[in-house]
Amino acid sequence: xxxxxxxxxxxxxxxxxxxxxxxxxxxxxxxxxxxxxxxxxxxxxxxxxxxxxxxxxxxxxxxxxxxxxxxxxxxxxxxxxxxxxxxxxxxxxxxxxxxxxxxxxxxxxxxxxxxxxxxxxxxxxxxxxxxxxxxxxxxxxxxxxxxxxxxxxxxxxxxxxxxxxxxxxxxxxxxxxxxxxxxxxxxxxxxxxxxxxxxxxxxxxxxxxxxxxxxxxxxxxxxxxxxxxxxxxxxxxxxxxxxxxxxxxxxxxxxxxxxxxxxxxxxxxxxxxxxxxxxxxxxxxxxxxxxxxxxxxxxxxxxxxxxxxxxxxxxxxxxxxxxxxxxxxxxxxxxxxxxxxxxxxxxxxxxxxxxxxxxxxxxxxxxxxxxxxxxxxxxxxxxxxxxxxxxxxxxxxxxxxxxxxxxxx
Amino acid sequence: xxxxxxxxxxxxxxxxxxxxxxxxxxxxxxxxxxxxxxxxxxxxxxxxxxxxxxxxxxxxxxxxxxxxxxxxxxxxxxxxxxxxxxxxxxxxxxxxxxxxxxxxxxxxxxxxxxxxxxxxxxxxxxxxxxxxxxxxxxxxxxxxxxxxxxxxxxxxxxxxxxxxxxxxxxxxxxxxxxxxxxxxxxxxxxxxxxxxxxxxxxxxxxxxxxxxxxxxxxxxxxxxxxxxxxxxxxxxxxxxxxxxxxxxxxxxxxxxxxxxxxxxxxxxx
Numbered sequence: 198x199x200x201x202x203x204x205x206x207x208x209x210x211x212x213x214x215x216x217x218x219x220x221x222x223x224x225x226x227x228x229x230x231x232x233x234x235x236x237x238x239x240x241x242x243x244x245x246x247x248x249x250x251x252x253x254x255x256x257x258x259x260x261x262x263x264x265x266x267x268x269x270x271x272x273x274x275x276x277x278x279x280x281x282x283x284x285x286x287x288x289x290x291x292x293x294x295x296x297x298x299x300x301x302x303x304x305x306x307x308x309x310x311x312x313x314x315x316x317x318x319x320x321x322x323x324x325x326x327x328x329x330x331x332x333x334x335x336x337x338x339x340x341x342x343x344x345x346x347x348x349x350x351x352x353x354x355x356x357x358x359x360x361x362x363x364x365x366x367x368x369x370x371x372x373x374x375x376x377x378x379x380x381x382x383x384x385x386x387x388x389x390x391x392x393x394x395x396x397x398x399x400x401x402x403x404x405x406x407x408x409x410x411x412x413x414x415x416x417x418x419x420x421x422x423x424x425x426x427x428x429x430x431x432x433x434x435x436x437x438x439x440x441x442x443x444x445x446x447x448x449x450x451x452x453x454x455x456x457x458x459x460x461x462x463x464x465x466x467x468x469x470x471x472x473x474x475x476x477x478x479x480x481x482x483x484x485x486x487x488x489x490x491x492x493x494x495x496x497x498x499x500x501x502x503x504x505x506x507x508x509x510x511x512x513x514x515x516x517x518x519x520x521x522x523x524x525x526x527x528x529x530x531x532x533x534x535x536x537x538x539x540x541x542x543x544x545x546x547x548x549x550x551x552x553x554x555x556x557x558x559x560x561x562x563x564x565x566x567x568x569x570x571x572x573x574x575x576x577x578x579x580x581x582x583x584x585x586x587x588x589x590x591x592x593x594x595x596x597x598x599x600x601x602x603x604x605x606x
Numbered sequence: 607x608x609x610x611x612x613x614x615x616x617x618x619x620x621x622x623x624x625x626x627x628x629x630x631x632x633x634x635x636x637x638x639x640x641x642x643x644x645x646x647x648x649x650x651x652x653x654x655x656x657x658x659x660x661x662x663x664x665x666x667x668x669x670x671x672x673x674x675x676x677x678x679x680x681x682x683x684x685x686x687x688x689x690x691x692x693x694x695x696x697x698x699x700x701x702x703x704x705x706x707x708x709x710x711x712x713x714x715x716x717x718x719x720x721x722x723x724x725x726x727x728x729x730x731x732x733x734x735x736x737x738x739x740x741x742x743x744x745x746x747x748x749x750x751x752x753x754x755x756x757x758x759x760x761x762x763x764x765x766x767x768x769x770x771x772x773x774x775x776x777x778x779x780x781x782x783x784x785x786x787x788x789x790x791x792x793x794x795x796x797x798x799x800x801x802x803x804x805x806x807x808x809x810x811x812x813x814x815x816x817x818x819x820x821x822x823x824x825x826x827x828x829x830x831x832x833x834x835x836x837x838x839x840x841x842x843x844x845x846x847x848x849x850x851x852x853x854x855x856x857x858x859x860x861x862x863x864x865x866x867x868x869x870x871x872x873x874x875x
Contacts, residue, residue, distance in 0.1 A: 469725035479710035
């Protein structure tokens with residue numbers, strides 16, 4: 198067999214077989230390319246501790262509640278991943294979600310606007326605000342830290358103004374909206390079917406990629422490894438669905454969140470837009486010289502972040518069955534940002550995945566949920582969440598130094 | 607030196623021809639009446655002291671600055687280069703001094719940055735094959751194209767930058783100080799690359815402060831001084847001639863006398 202294109206250099210060792218794959222993984226971790234490892238380990242520790250302290254924590258129905266709670270802030274965290282990717286920040290996502298929540302109350306409940314229009318308006322307003330932040334940054338050089346900080350106050354004001362004297366608008370119980378936020382569960386057959394899809398996609402895409410790589414004389418992964426990976430993923434997902442089905446099952450709202458995460462993951466890893474996002478986050482000047490529309494990338498990221506924040510607000514209105522002055526205040530802002538960082542998206546830009554929003558928010562909600570089960574009040578919850586965030590940033594920072602010294606960027 | 611000049615082919619088609627190019631920044635004339643010809647398959651070195659106008663000239667050719675007066679002909683047709691994109695489309699690629707690579711992305715992603723195949727569903731296989739083809743044409747020694755740029759040495763990064771400039775099949779490639787900040791072996795590697803690019807039939811414009819590098823690869827050495835042409839030399843020109851043209855300390859009675867004395871002293875010993 199002729200020499201493969203990418204295996205011509207004798208200096209590079211290439212992983213072959215299962216043991217090689219494991220060794221390559223360990224080498225990557227040692228050099229500081231941690232990926233999702235810290236958050237998975239952290240999650241295992243947190244779940245073990247809470248289960249030991251109170252076995253109810255791991256009960257199926259508690260986990261279903263946990264997933265309901267994850268979805269609202271998780272959607273906001275997904276937007277935060279976009280701006281962190283560029284090394285920017287949006288501090289106003291909490292207020293933005295509050296405005297989104299208030300829009301639903303005012304437009305849908307008070308003004309009688311059809312629900313889809315109300316949701317669309319809220320999300321569009323979010324996108325508009327994001328475009329304003331990006332324009333301030335692009336045209337006036339205003340750091341996003343400051344523009345979004347002023348946005349935080351201004352949007353909070355807008356939310357209070359919209360809600361007016363009453364301060365809170367209840368969403369009608371029994372409406373589809375509230376049921377979606379509190380009750381609606383995927384039918385069992387559907388959740389099992391959906392759990393099968395990732396493995397199948399992995400197998401089909403993986404096989405066709407491998408075939409194309411072989412045809413192009415590039416090294417290709419082993420089919421055994423691919424099948425193992427697909428089977429393992431399928432079994433894990435089926436187990437999760439089975440366990441949740443012992444309780445109420447998989448919430449629709451969580452399914453929506455996961456769908457958004459998957460869409461974002463595709464956009465970030467498989468499209469030119471995602472490649473450009475990483476390039477701008479890594480070296481904006483290099484990206485500009487390569488002909489990337491850097492301003493356009495900033496606009497898209499900020500618009501996406503604020504629009505997702507508004508959508509998160511809409512979901513939280515459904516979850517709480519009300520649009521109140523409290524929506525989006527308190528710890529929502531910081532939880533969303535912390536989730537993205539805990540999940541492994543770097544604060545320094547150019548590095549992150551959509552899955553970090555999913556993993557990070559599960560960590561944060563697990564802490565909140567576990568401490569509530571232990572009858573501990575929010576004072577302790579804030580302290581512990583703060584400590585976890587600090588640890589996550591320290592891990593990110595150390596991993597970055599290690600990557601630099603191992604030459605992995 | 608002598609056997610190298612034998613292997614050198616006659617210059618190919620005239621690619622780029624500048625006539626009377628001037629560039630003013632307010633009251634300052636950065637370039638005055640510059641003439642320059644670039645043929646296919648030749649390396650033209652652009653040398654000059656700091657402030658001689660080398661970088662300005664490169665920026666005019668890269669479409670970053672527009673000339674205040676003068677004409678540019680590309681393959682016999684008069685052209686204007688209004689933007690970097692226009693220069694790229696004509697087939698003039700530039701490798702900037704600070705390499706402009708994204709360290710967090712891998713080699714393939716950097717080579718195709720902004721030019722990705724299949725924007726909505728990136729064609730990684732095709733891009734990887736093309737990347738290897740480009741790198742192999744340069745006989746580059748990159749261990750793996752799936753490692754981030756941060757793991758590569760300076761010479762390897764320069765290789766990636768050059769490979770990227772070749773992606774769009776340019777006619778001319780401009781290198782702004784390609785060997786600055788490189789070690790001995792890496793410099794040699796980059797000079798090899800320059801020769802390979804020339805052998806592919808491209809015109810190469812190379813800016814350098816290092817006379818040794820310039821002599822090693824250039825077919826012609828164009829000296830700029832204070833924004834004007836100050837002589838065209840062959841690589842056989844003596845160091846003194848070159849330095850004289852660069853610094854403006856041209857041949858005069860004083861330097862001739864100093865030379866004679868030095869030679870006499872050399873023979874005596």
